[in-house]
Amino acid sequence: MGVLEGEHASGRRGGNGDVMDVRAYEPGDESRLIDWKTSARQGHPMVVQRERLSTSRVWLLMDVGREMTGVCPSGEQAYEIAANALRMFAALSLRRADDVSIVFGDESSITRIPFNGGFAQFERTLDASLQRAWKHKRNIDALLEYARRIRDRHALIVLATDELAIAERHLVQFRRIARTHPIVLIDVATLNPFKPLAKGHAAPLDGTTNRAVPAFMRSKVSAQQVATHRQYLAAALEQELNRTGSFMIRADSSEDMFNRFVQLVSVALARTTRNQLGEAPELMLAGDRS
Numbered sequence: 430m431g432v433l434e435g436e437h438a439s440g441r442r443g444g445n446g447d448v449m450d451v452r453a454y455e456p457g458d459e460s461r462l463i464d465w466k467t468s469a470r471q472g473h474p475m476v477v478q479r480e481r482l483s484t485s486r487v488w489l490l491m492d493v494g495r496e497m498t499g500v501c502p503s504g505e506q507a508y509e510i511a512a513n514a515l516r517m518f519a520a521l522s523l524r525r526a527d528d529v530s531i532v533f534g535d536e537s538s539i540t541r542i543p544f545n546g547g548f549a550q551f552e553r554t555l556d557a558s559l560q561r562a563w564k565h566k567r568n569i570d571a572l573l574e575y576a577r578r579i580r581d582r583h584a585l586i587v588l589a590t591d592e593l594a595i596a597e598r599h600l601v602q603f604r605r606i607a608r609t610h611p612i613v614l615i616d617v618a619t620l621n622p623f624k625p626l627a628k629g630h631a632a633p634l635d636g637t638t639n640r641a642v643p644a645f646m647r648s649k650v651s652a653q654q655v656a657t658h659r660q661y662l663a664a665a666l667e668q669e670l671n672r673t674g675s676f677m678i679r680a681d682s683s684e685d686m687f688n689r690f691v692q693l694v695s696v697a698l699a700r701t702t703r704n705q706l707g708e709a710p711e712l713m714l715a716g717d718r719s
Contacts, residue, residue, distance in 0.1 A: 450478045486528040486581055489515045492590035493559075494535045494567025499591060499619040500633065503682030507617045508563075511589035512555055513683040514615040517690050518587050519551045533558060534572040535565040569594050573602040582609045589615035592659060592679065600669050607673035614670060616663065618681035623651035 451467060454474035464477035497508035519529050529551065531542040544554045569590060576586050586606065595614070606612050622633050622642045632641040667677045678693060680686035 452476055452478075486530060486584040487518060487522040488530050488532060488576070488579055488584055488586045489518060490532045490534065490572050490576060490586065490588045491515060492535070492567050492569060492572060492588075492594060493533045493561065493563070494565060494594075495563045496567050496593065497591060497617075498563050501617065501619050501681050502621075503684070505683060507591045507619055508559065510617045510680065510683050510686055511591070511615055512559060514617075514678065514680075514686050514690065515555070515587065515589055516552065517687065518585075518613075520548050522585075523548050523551065531555065531558070532572070532575060534568055534575065536568040536571075537565040539568075539571050539575050567594060569596075569599060570602070573599060573606065576606050576610070576612070577602065579610065584610055586610050586612045587615060588612065589617070591617040591619055592663060593619065595666055600666075603670060603675060604673050607670075607675050612670075612673075612675045614666075614675065614677040615686075616666070616677055616679040617686075618659070618663075618679055621652050621655050621659075623647050623655055625649060625652065 451464070452475070453471075454463060454468075454476050458476050462476045462478070463474050467475040467477060491508075491511060493508065497506070497511065499507045501507055501510060503510075515531075522529050529544065531544055531551075531554065533540045533542060542554060542558050544551060567590070572588060572590075576588065579586065595616070603612065603614075620633055622635075623646055625647050632644070632647070634641055663677075663679055667679070670677050676693060678686065678689050680689050
């Protein structure tokens with residue numbers, strides 16, 4: 430999780446921070462703790478204990494504008510998928526004894542939700558807070574401004590919204606935040622309203638007028654044009670975020686969100702492992718050759 434977190438020294442052992450002590454390898458030690466450069470100099474395997482890095486706080490910012498009640502291909506509403514994504518971050522963060530803050534934002538207010546306790550309490554607090562009227566429009570600008578004003582530069586910021594919320598003007602704000610904080614964007618993909626209906630399915634309703642999308646507008650051509658445009662915007666947004674060192678997770682269901690979350694962490698972990706192995710000299714324990 431270090432690749433997704435704002436890290437700082439914690440004074441605990443077992444991480445990738447500053448060296449705390451060096452000693453000879455002993456049976457039972459994990460091979461990943463072997464420092465290959467030091468081992469090459471000493472002529473035998475040496476284990477390096479490093480300071481563990483951790484983040485002091487994780488800020489979970491969620492768009493709770495009425496647009497988040499939109500339906501996704503899975504049948505879930507966008508806010509449900511976004512909330513489940515935040516649960517994933519909270520579960521890992523709380524397990525690492527990090528402080529977690531929840532912030533809801535729409536055009537009427539930006540509200541920090543009081544929360545203390547473990548993951549079970551987090552879920553109860555989140556579920557209770559989502560029982561709301563959903564009558565106000567979103568205000569992504571205010572949420573990003575709130576994120577920019579978070580003083581703890583070691584804090585991880587997670588912003589959850591849907592794929593229609595982020596405009597080109599918001600990229601400037603993302604760049605400003607990324608200068609001081611690691612940031613992850615949760616991007617929920619909503620239902621394509623022009624996709625032809627399966628037999629027995631009702632026409633989707635417009636979220637503002639509550640009117641059904643007309644049948645003459647639902648065609649494969651229109652649906653493909655919308656899908657292509659959304660994919661293009663998502664790819665451009667992800668590319669821009671990656672330039673600032675930020676991450677984006679885009680999914681259209683809770684299951685897909687979980688899979689992409691795991692994939693993101695796995696890819697980042699593999700990249701970190703390759704970087705570490707790239708520094709390893711020829712010295713290798715016989716038991717580790719496999």
